[in-house]
Amino acid sequence: xxxxxxxxxxxxxxxxxxxxxxxxxxxxxxxxxxxxxxxxxxxxxxxxxxxxxxxxxxx
Numbered sequence: 001x002x003x004x005x006x007x008x009x010x011x012x013x014x015x016x017x018x019x020x021x022x023x024x025x026x027x028x029x030x031x032x033x034x035x036x037x038x039x040x041x042x043x044x045x046x047x048x049x050x051x052x053x054x055x056x057x058x059x
Contacts, residue, residue, distance in 0.1 A: 006037040
């Protein structure tokens with residue numbers, strides 16, 4: 001399960017793994033997970049060590 005914020009819906013969702021559309025390794029220890037909310041809007045969640053971004057994010 002992923003806690004993610006959708007800018008278009010202006011809501012946080014708890015999304016199951018079947019909402020994952022892609023996973024990308026970025027820098028060492030950082031992963032970008034692409035998901036869709038229940039309205040099928042695209043969401044990108046960054047996960048990993050030393051993620052420091054403003055606004056709603058998954059920690």
